Amino acid sequence: MAVGRNLDRALFLSSQQGDDMAAKSRVRENSAYFLVAPMVLGLLVFAYYPVVASLVASFFEIDVPNGRFVFAQFQNYGKILMAESFQRVLLNSFLYVATLVSFSLVVGVLLAVWLKRPQKRYDLALSVIFLPHVISLVSVALLWMWLFEPDAGLINYLMSLFGLPKLLWLLSPDTSLLSVIIVGLWKVLGYNTLILVAGLQAVPAEYYEAARVDGCGRMRTLLRITIPLLSPSLFFVLITTLISSFGVFDSVAVMTQGRPFNSSNVLAYWIYQTGFKYFRLGEAMAGSVILITIVGVVALFNFRFLSKKVHYQ
Amino acid sequence: MIGTPNRNQAPLNGGFKDLSRRLLQTVEALGLLLLIALFSVPFLWMLSTALRTGNSALSFPPQILPDPPVFTNFTAVWERYHLPRYFFNSVVVAVLIVAGQILFIVPAAYAFAVRRFRGSGPLFALVLFALVIPTEVTFVPTYLLFSKLGWINTFWALTVPFFPSSFGTFLFTQAFKTIPTEIVEAAKIDGASESRIMFRIMIPMIKATFLVFVLFSLIVHWNDYFWVMVMTSTEAVRTIPVAVAAIVNSGEMKNWGHIMAANLILIAPMLATYLALSKQIKNGLAYSGIK
Numbered sequence A: 001m002a003v004g005r006n007l008d009r010a011l012f013l014s015s016q017q018g019d020d021m022a023a024k025s026r027v028r029e030n031s032a033y034f035l036v037a038p039m040v041l042g043l044l045v046f047a048y049y050p051v052v053a054s055l056v057a058s059f060f061e062i063d064v065p066n067g068r069f070v071f072a073q074f075q076n077y078g079k080i081l082m083a084e085s086f087q088r089v090l091l092n093s094f095l096y097v098a099t100l101v102s103f104s105l106v107v108g109v110l111l112a113v114w115l116k117r118p119q120k121r122y123d124l125a126l127s128v129i130f131l132p133h134v135i136s137l138v139s140v141a142l143l144w145m146w147l148f149e150p151d152a153g154l155i156n157y158l159m160s161l162f163g164l165p166k167l168l169w170l171l172s173p174d175t176s177l178l179s180v181i182i183v184g185l186w187k188v189l190g191y192n193t194l195i196l197v198a199g200l201q202a203v204p205a206e207y208y209e210a211a212r213v214d215g216c217g218r219m220r221t222l223l224r225i226t227i228p229l230l231s232p233s234l235f236f237v238l239i240t241t242l243i244s245s246f247g248v249f250d251s252v253a254v255m256t257q258g259r260p261f262n263s264s265n266v267l268a269y270w271i272y273q274t275g276f277k278y279f280r281l282g283e284a285m286a287g288s289v290i291l292i293t294i295v296g297v298v299a300l301f302n303f304r305f306l307s308k309k310v311h312y313q
Numbered sequence B: 001m002i003g004t005p006n007r008n009q010a011p012l013n014g015g016f017k018d019l020s021r022r023l024l025q026t027v028e029a030l031g032l033l034l035l036i037a038l039f040s041v042p043f044l045w046m047l048s049t050a051l052r053t054g055n056s057a058l059s060f061p062p063q064i065l066p067d068p069p070v071f072t073n074f075t076a077v078w079e080r081y082h083l084p085r086y087f088f089n090s091v092v093v094a095v096l097i098v099a100g101q102i103l104f105i106v107p108a109a110y111a112f113a114v115r116r117f118r119g120s121g122p123l124f125a126l127v128l129f130a131l132v133i134p135t136e137v138t139f140v141p142t143y144l145l146f147s148k149l150g151w152i153n154t155f156w157a158l159t160v161p162f163f164p165s166s167f168g169t170f171l172f173t174q175a176f177k178t179i180p181t182e183i184v185e186a187a188k189i190d191g192a193s194e195s196r197i198m199f200r201i202m203i204p205m206i207k208a209t210f211l212v213f214v215l216f217s218l219i220v221h222w223n224d225y226f227w228v229m230v231m232t233s234t235e236a237v238r239t240i241p242v243a244v245a246a247i248v249n250s251g252e253m254k255n256w257g258h259i260m261a262a263n264l265i266l267i268a269p270m271l272a273t274y275l276a277l278s279k280q281i282k283n284g285l286a287y288s289g290i291k
Helices: A002-015 A021-057 A075-082 A084-115 A120-134 A137-147 A154-161 A176-201 A205-213 A218-246 A250-255 A267-277 A281-309 B015-050 B072-080 B083-114 B120-132 B139-149 B155-162 B166-177 B181-189 B194-205 B207-223 B226-231 B240-248 B256-290
Strands: A060-063 A068-071
Touching: A021 A060, A021 A281, A021 B083, A021 B120, A021 B139, A021 B166, A060 A075, A060 A281, A075 A084, A075 A281, A084 A120, A084 A176, A084 A218, A084 A267, A084 A281, A120 A176, A120 B015, A120 B256, A137 A154, A137 A176, A137 A250, A137 B015, A137 B207, A137 B240, A137 B256, A154 B015, A176 A218, A176 A250, A176 B015, A205 A218, A218 A281, A250 A267, A250 B226, A250 B240, A267 A281, A267 B139, A281 B120, A281 B139, B015 B256, B072 B083, B072 B256, B083 B120, B083 B155, B083 B166, B083 B194, B083 B207, B083 B240, B083 B256, B120 B166, B139 B155, B139 B226, B155 B226, B166 B207, B181 B194, B194 B207, B207 B240, B207 B256, B226 B240, B240 B256
Parallel strands: none
Antiparallel strands: A060 A068
16 A cells, blocks of 8 residues: 555645645646556556557567667568468468457357347356457467377368368468467357457347337347447457557467468568567568558547447437 | 258158257357367366376377376476466566556546646546557667666566556546545545545445455466566566466477466466456456447
């Protein structure tokens, strides 16, 4: 409670100054700044400064051993954008994000419409599919590494029961990204479904009653009533899935480290690799700036255009 | 599998409708079962692997049930990979982060919700906008800053950056706004200090939000891997997800019994929390999604 005590003291000291009303309200206003200062300063240092510093540093060549900065204009950007490996990483990230987002929205809505019913068994199913959200992506990745194991893994065994051929999953350049995507979907689907179920339950029953009286079919009800009234939750799911999947790191670091041949590498892991394994800090930060720009533009686009379509009751 | 309904066998009066409805119900029940299996079998498989002895873990076709179940994998990894040390570090880090977050969040949220001051709008926007910045992407400058401060391989680097939580500030501001202003005014007239109003009067009134935030922060930071990987390299401060993930690449031959046992040790506290409080967690989450 040390902060609390200091706060009291600050407030006590400030309340000593003058008794007239204007001064008093000014003092009260000023003390509000004391209250928000730790938060605002903290965010400036830990959230905003790194973005600005990355932007500045991305225009320099950084000599790691002696920490010397040499101005390099757009060289870092040129170097990485021309490199085939980085283009592959960009493509992988886009595929990862696009699949996770579209799956979360489409399958999430279908599951939510199905599982929102009040019976106990639906609630149980919801609890079970939500489980992966509570545990770490590291744990999920380790678990799936074992399921994907080509020789003794459960998935290839189950596939062999249906006469399907063994796949190499994480070990083959053809299926490694797909495997990483499956793991991401398995983790995020339950959370998104839960959010959408809550959104559905907030839709007043009278709307459905009215639709029924007017003779709306199932499809029409879904498109004209459920989706518009669900749009705040859909928007939330869209934004959170978008941001978290652009930043995916843990599963790639644990399962593949981008291998084989960069086939499962994604932006966040590439930045880590380039900066901390190859010590090409300037290029790493140019990659950061590209990623921040993409996330920023996509998020802004969503806020500007989609949020107008979001229907708040 | 189920067969198509046969018109001739169904009784004439509405029987077909009845039959197709029952068929639909069966398909629906099977679908539900499949969905539950998809998300629970991997966990059971992990448990079964952890309880098997070294050799039987790799047999093909796989041994479904361990025979006999043994706990040697758990005791082996617990000692060999110094898990108690990492477990302890994880607890320290998670608790420090949550405590720090509360001390940063509550005054700020109180000011945003109760006080009127110039610039409160832009400052609140600054807090909200930070939600969009992914730390996985901007860690290099923070790393360089911490290495200048000598914070690398310390608990400082693992905890302090998370104290200013924009999500928490948003959540608490919304919750504080629901408290009637009369209560705050009455407390002031009674001579209660501001920190007393915040921590002793307002916090108990938003108990549900408070609990949800604490729970979620604990889960997120217990599970964190990335930040610990980047900011530390020594056993003295590293946390359990990093230690468990390292086991995969420790030997030439992967011992899946060991890996799954260690993974279960990592998961156990979160799993226990979820099973004990699943209703609160689900409701709290759903609530934060609607707002």
